[in-house]
Amino acid sequence: EPEVTQTPSHQVTQMGQEVILRCVPISNHLYFYWYRQILGQKVEFLVSFYNNEISEKSEIFDDQFSVERPDGSNFTLKIRSTKLEDSAMYFCASSEAHLDSRETQYFGPGTRLLVL
Amino acid sequence: ILNVEQSPQSLHVQEGDSTNFTCSFPSSNFYALHWYRWETAKSPEALFVMTLNGDEKKKGRISATLNTKEGYSYLYIKGSQPEDSATYLCAFYNQGGKLIFGQGTELSVKP
Numbered sequence: 001e002p003e004v005t006q007t008p009s010h011q012v013t014q015m016g017q018e019v020i021l022r023c024v025p026i027s028n029h030l031y032f033y034w035y036r037q038i039l040g041q042k043v044e045f046l047v048s049f050y051n052n053e054i055s056e057k058s059e060i061f062d063d064q065f066s067v068e069r070p071d072g073s074n075f076t077l078k079i080r081s082t083k084l085e086d087s088a089m090y091f092c093a094s095s096e097a098h099l100d101s102r103e104t105q106y107f108g109p110g111t112r113l114l115v116l
Numbered sequence: 117i118l119n120v121e122q123s124p125q126s127l128h129v130q131e132g133d134s135t136n137f138t139c140s141f142p143s144s145n146f147y148a149l150h151w152y153r154w155e156t157a158k159s160p161e162a163l164f165v166m167t168l169n170g171d172e173k174k175k176g177r178i179s180a181t182l183n184t185k186e187g188y189s190y191l192y193i194k195g196s197q198p199e200d201s202a203t204y205l206c207a208f209y210n211q212g213g214k215l216i217f218g219q220g221t222e223l224s225v226k227p
Contacts, residue, residue, distance in 0.1 A: 004159065031213060042120075043205065045214040056212030091160070101147035101209040102167055107160040 002026040004108035006092050012114045013082055021077045021111045023092030031095045032075045033105060034067065036060075036088040043091065049075065082115045089113075118142055120208045122218035129196050130226055136192045137221040139206030143187035148209040151180055151191055154220070155202045163191075163204075196225040 005024045013019050025032050034046040048055040049067050066078045075094075079086055089110045097103040121140045129135050141149060148167045154160040164173040169184040177194045193200055203222045207215035 033213065035215075035217075042219050043207075043215075043217040045216065048213040050213075056214055058214070095213075102165050104150070104162045104165055105213075105215060106162065107152070109157065109159045 004092055004094055004106050006090075006108035006111050008111060009109065010112045010114075012116065015084060015115055016081050019079050019082055019113065021079075021090050021092075021113070023075045023077075023108055024073050025075055025092065025094030026096075026106055027073070029094035029096050029106070031055075031097065031103075032067075032069070033093040033095075034077045035091045035093065035107075037091070037110075038085075038088045046077075079113075082113075084115050087113060087115045118208065118210060118216050120206060120216050120218040122204075122206055122221050124221060125219065126222040126224070128224045128226065131197060133196050133225075134192065134194045135196055135223065136190050137204065137223075139189045139191070139218055141187050141189070141206070141208040141216075141218075143185060146184045146187075146208075147211075149182060149189050150207040150209065150215060151189070152205040152207065153178075153202045154205055160205060191221075193223070196223070198225045198227050201225045 007022045032049045037043045045058050047057045047061045064080045068076050091110045092108045093105040095103045095105045123138050151163040152160040164180045166182040171182040180191045182189045203220040205220045207217045
């Protein structure tokens with residue numbers, strides 16, 4: 001069964017460093033998302049991406065964050081200058097349809113980011 | 117601010133017990149409610165997408181109901197097994213494709 005994959009599974013970085021989290025969505029999916037879960041808190045939406053553009057972003061997704069689909073398979077989340085409060089589990093998800101509430105979003109296993 | 121709440125936060129049951137938990141969400145501007153099952157170190161697994169008031173969906177021993185007028189959904193597990201141990205997440209679909217998640221119910225089933 002097709003699945004969303006994410007690399008790395010864990011990343012430790014120093015405050016102020018740039019990190020790039022990578023995701024390979026399911027191959028025929030067109031709509032991509034990033035979510036994150038800070039330890040002990042709810043999973044929260046960061047950004048959705050379709051047709052090489054951001055469709056929607058949350059207040060969390062400020063200028064320090066960017067997303068890119070550099071080729072036909074990868075979808076990346078870059079944090080330019082990490083802060084301690086960026087420590088979280090970051091999930092990538094993808095869906096087949098665009099803006100369809102009935103459409104399942106398929107999640108990857110997450111990247112645990114720790115900022116020291 | 118849209119808020120999704122789940123209760124209880126955690127649940128410990130014995131193998132064979134049936135159990136249920138609740139997801140509460142805004143009753144206005146409803147599009148869909150998604151249920152996920154999340155085991156540690158694995159991807160959250162989609163269980164159900166519920167869209168219509170009165171919807172009932174079933175997958176094996178797990179079923180869910182939906183009441184959009186009063187803003188709640190119940191997830192039931194019949195005859196819990198140790199492999200059902202996981203965190204169960206509900207998520208309210210909002211405009212722009214974003215899912216707004218509850219905090220999850222952590223289920224532990226003891227043999």
